[in-house]
Amino acid sequence: MAGREGVPAGSQLPEASTISEEFLRQLTAVGEVDILVGVPTFNNRDTIERVVSALQVGLTKYFQRERCVLINPDGGSTDGTPEIFKNASVRDFGLLLTSNPLRTFHRVSAPYHGIPGKETALRTLFTAADLLRAKACAIVSPDSLSITPEWVDSLIRPIYRENFDFVAPVYQRRKFDGLLVRGLVSPVVAALYGCKIRELVGPDWGLSGRLACHFLGKDVWEEDITTFGLEVWMTTTAIVDGFRICESFLGPKIQAAKQYGQDVAGTVRQVVGALFRCLDTHEEFWKTRGAPEALPLYGFPYDVALEPIPFSKRGIMDTFRAQVDQLMPILESILTPQTLVEIRNMERLSTREFDYPSELWVKTIYEFAAAHHRSVINRDHLLQALPPLYRGWVSSFVFRNQKADAANIDQKLEALGHDFENLKSYLIDRWSAEAGGER
Amino acid sequence: MATDALWYKDAVIYELHVRAFYDADGDGVGEFRGLTLKLEYLQELGVSAIWLLPFYPSPLRDDGYDISDYTGIHPAYGTIDDFRMFLDEAHRRNIRVITELVLNHTSDQHPWFQEARSSRDNPRRDWYVWSDTIERYKKARIIFTDTELSNWAWDPVSKSYYWHRFFSHQPDLNYDNPVVREAIWGVMKFWFEMGVDGLRLDAVPYLVEREDTACENLPETHDVLKFLRSRVDAHFPGKMLLAEANQWPREVREYFGDGDECQMAFHFPLMPRMFMAIKLEDRKPIVDILQQTPDIPGNCQWGIFLRNHDELTLEMVTDEERDYMYDEFAREMRAKINVGIRRRLAPLMEGDRRRIELMNGLLMSMPGSPIIYYGDEIGMGDNIYLGDRNGVRTPMQWNGGWNAGFSGADPEQLYSPIISNPVYGYQAVNAESQRRYDHSLLSWMKRLIGLRKKTRALGRGTMELLAPPNHHVIAYMRALGGERILVVGNLSSQAQAAELDLRQWKGSIPIEMSGGNLFPPIGDLPYLLTLGSYEFYWFRLRRL
Numbered sequence: 012m013a014g015r016e017g018v019p020a021g022s023q024l025p026e027a028s029t030i031s032e033e034f035l036r037q038l039t040a041v042g043e044v045d046i047l048v049g050v051p052t053f054n055n056r057d058t059i060e061r062v063v064s065a066l067q068v069g070l071t072k073y074f075q076r077e078r079c080v081l082i083n084p085d086g087g088s089t090d091g092t093p094e095i096f097k098n099a100s101v102r103d104f105g106l107l108l109t110s111n112p113l114r115t116f117h118r119v120s121a122p123y124h125g126i127p128g129k130e131t132a133l134r135t136l137f138t139a140a141d142l143l144r145a146k147a148c149a150i151v152s153p154d155s156l157s158i159t160p161e162w163v164d165s166l167i168r169p170i171y172r173e174n175f176d177f178v179a180p181v182y183q184r185r186k187f188d189g190l191l192v193r194g195l196v197s198p199v200v201a202a203l204y205g206c207k208i209r210e211l212v213g214p215d216w217g218l219s220g221r222l223a224c225h226f227l228g229k230d231v232w233e234e235d236i237t238t239f240g241l242e243v244w245m246t247t248t249a250i251v252d253g254f255r256i257c258e259s260f261l262g263p264k265i266q267a268a269k270q271y272g273q274d275v276a277g278t279v280r281q282v283v284g285a286l287f288r289c290l291d292t293h294e295e296f297w298k299t300r301g302a303p304e305a306l307p308l309y310g311f312p313y314d315v316a317l318e319p320i321p322f323s324k325r326g327i328m329d330t331f332r333a334q335v336d337q338l339m340p341i342l343e344s345i346l347t348p349q350t351l352v353e354i355r356n357m358e359r360l361s362t363r364e365f366d367y368p369s370e371l372w373v374k375t376i377y378e379f380a381a382a383h384h385r386s387v388i389n390r391d392h393l394l395q396a397l398p399p400l401y402r403g404w405v406s407s408f409v410f411r412n413q414k415a416d417a418a419n420i421d422q423k424l425e426a427l428g429h430d431f432e433n434l435k436s437y438l439i440d441r442w443s444a445e446a447g448g449e450r
Numbered sequence: 451m452a453t454d455a456l457w458y459k460d461a462v463i464y465e466l467h468v469r470a471f472y473d474a475d476g477d478g479v480g481e482f483r484g485l486t487l488k489l490e491y492l493q494e495l496g497v498s499a500i501w502l503l504p505f506y507p508s509p510l511r512d513d514g515y516d517i518s519d520y521t522g523i524h525p526a527y528g529t530i531d532d533f534r535m536f537l538d539e540a541h542r543r544n545i546r547v548i549t550e551l552v553l554n555h556t557s558d559q560h561p562w563f564q565e566a567r568s569s570r571d572n573p574r575r576d577w578y579v580w581s582d583t584i585e586r587y588k589k590a591r592i593i594f595t596d597t598e599l600s601n602w603a604w605d606p607v608s609k610s611y612y613w614h615r616f617f618s619h620q621p622d623l624n625y626d627n628p629v630v631r632e633a634i635w636g637v638m639k640f641w642f643e644m645g646v647d648g649l650r651l652d653a654v655p656y657l658v659e660r661e662d663t664a665c666e667n668l669p670e671t672h673d674v675l676k677f678l679r680s681r682v683d684a685h686f687p688g689k690m691l692l693a694e695a696n697q698w699p700r701e702v703r704e705y706f707g708d709g710d711e712c713q714m715a716f717h718f719p720l721m722p723r724m725f726m727a728i729k730l731e732d733r734k735p736i737v738d739i740l741q742q743t744p745d746i747p748g749n750c751q752w753g754i755f756l757r758n759h760d761e762l763t764l765e766m767v768t769d770e771e772r773d774y775m776y777d778e779f780a781r782e783m784r785a786k787i788n789v790g791i792r793r794r795l796a797p798l799m800e801g802d803r804r805r806i807e808l809m810n811g812l813l814m815s816m817p818g819s820p821i822i823y824y825g826d827e828i829g830m831g832d833n834i835y836l837g838d839r840n841g842v843r844t845p846m847q848w849n850g851g852w853n854a855g856f857s858g859a860d861p862e863q864l865y866s867p868i869i870s871n872p873v874y875g876y877q878a879v880n881a882e883s884q885r886r887y888d889h890s891l892l893s894w895m896k897r898l899i900g901l902r903k904k905t906r907a908l909g910r911g912t913m914e915l916l917a918p919p920n921h922h923v924i925a926y927m928r929a930l931g932g933e934r935i936l937v938v939g940n941l942s943s944q945a946q947a948a949e950l951d952l953r954q955w956k957g958s959i960p961i962e963m964s965g966g967n968l969f970p971p972i973g974d975l976p977y978l979l980t981l982g983s984y985e986f987y988w989f990r991l992r993r994l
Contacts, residue, residue, distance in 0.1 A: 040919030113774060114734055
């Protein structure tokens, strides 16, 4: 099998552990493709038909002449998701403002081998992209309720026609939605990596075949970082390895409620842990990186009225105080005395007065990152100490901005991003501080 | 000649223009005497019928489709005796002859029209369709979009408009007039009595007009055809009528009637889809149209073809498909004309022998009687710089010598320039040099036609489409009685593997028909075949 340009042949040979024989048979029948759209699933029967129909219409409408395939690596669904995927069909293309497809519409669905999860599913998709020599790929969440055929164009066109390698989505978010990404992960990456990606964890992406092969060729697939923080790893790796990145507006982000899910604390630990590990790996890169640059944005941004995320104030402060008290011995190992004092002072504030200032939040995160890097304590324990502080910051942000509209929220978060940028040198100092020395 | 009434179901038809084939008298124009001299070539090729483009007296403003005398021979092509001699010689070689009946319209120089226009009271006035305004039949589309702005033309003689679906010098006959029907029957009788075996009914969907309709495929048109067919059956059983109806399969189906209209009809929509499939490297366009093709009466047959004397018509495709075909096959603007592409098979296939063979392999094995356009058996090229569709109607290339062996006249005297570029020119592509070599396209075509004629299932059998998972591969089974022919073709430029579900023929041994070699017997497992670039197989399934 020929290698992709710049990458030796054979280095992307599929691991037998992810591609089953049935999967391989189906891929063999498809042959080379121009565009691959992947929809990893696990028990998504309620939404998968709509997603597949939207993708089929999108591919027909925008890439009618291209060789396309829709691939569904399934993690062992028990609710009939793969059957629905295979049988979903568009009855009348004319009513959907497009014509009948010129080419055979390929659909491949098979369970993948290995531990069910995003990492295995995406690795399977990257392997398929390599085997089929796909030029452009899109990965779409199976539970998007707001997906339209235009998402296909938005995610694929910048790659297929404009030669980008990575398309990060831009969603219209509900007020206070996605604060972990918007208030922590994205601003850190922007400040340190010099690349402003608004939605760092997708879940809808576009990527070039060469980037998919590049990911596949990395020696990280058995590590925790891909298990628990794959999206962060993908994005930062794409930045560091010099791939062309852009953003594309997809519209509102509305997803079905997850049938399984992690609590906020778990998500924070995993995502932030992945981010911190990436900082370790990419230290030489981000330390010398300049100010962040905005990325090209494809698509026509628009706003629609979305219901805000409901947020209950009840008990938040009590929980914050209790948890911070409990974690104080750990926090003393992580945070500087000044930061610790400010957090203690916050504890004493009334609910009405409670405020987690932006600068303090930034310093908190950077001190955690540095402490994680220096492994001042067991890293898992360190990460377990972050969620209460995160909840505190979220509460403060929400309380302070409950009357603000979505545009104002965006401005506040933009300002927070500047704070992360301005305090980059603070992180660099903390990063190299001697253990036991000034913290 | 053998008297099988269904001879057309086994026919391999060769379409030619007498003007273009061979010039025996050295005036620069082919004629019947020259064609007669070349019947040996056609017999060797193996075709069983010749379809002659119009050879009647005509001002030749539409390459003979503008007829001014239905029962004569254009003097440039010889005399009626020359035609009789040709007919006899063709029949002696077991080659049937199909000629044109341009029944929708005449030339404006035809005496019928000259009389009709002379006065509103002339007895032949009602032989054509007249109007004082152009407001009638407004829903009828214009067919020759490059040259015509209206379906009505002003007649300055009788100061009224006359109806023409084609060029303005081709007024439509009025089939609501029973006298016209009888007159046309008289024409048919003339040629059938002489011995012609079939008539291609040109432009048959447009015979009748009605307000608030598209003036195509009307029930009254079918009444005309039933009338004519009933006369043919009564007086000339075994003669064949071939409908030229460039319509969707379900509409063309109507031209078979209940086996009481035309015996044959061209399958126009299949043709562009074969080209599309090979360019897309995907069987979908072919499969889709075959699935939309209705069953036809047992005494009827499709006429299938790759190219002909007209443009590769793109009327029966979607807008997106048309755009795709233009983008892929007509990158030069001059290659486009009307709603189609005026190129021959070989240039459309970029001179790729493998693709030419594949297209012919599919043509000769799909349901229908195949029609080969003259010159395509040797891979002739075209000249898009000639006007109208003349670029695909250039002189036949017989050898690499003077005027390609077509004529002894001065080159400037020829009715058309000969193709002379280094790729498709007569010195590179000609029948004589290809006759000498077993590996030439001509020799290959002879073998393919021979196989086709020996295999009744290909002409008369059923068709069952198979669905191998690999969409680059098209596969189907043709069956007649105990005869089973499996056709597998790779539409891709790259080698492909295909697994075929042949379990219902378990125990049969596929025998590859060109070489006669045995392939592994069919068992329970998917039958794996690997095919090289554009490769195809015909297998005869044999049970021991």
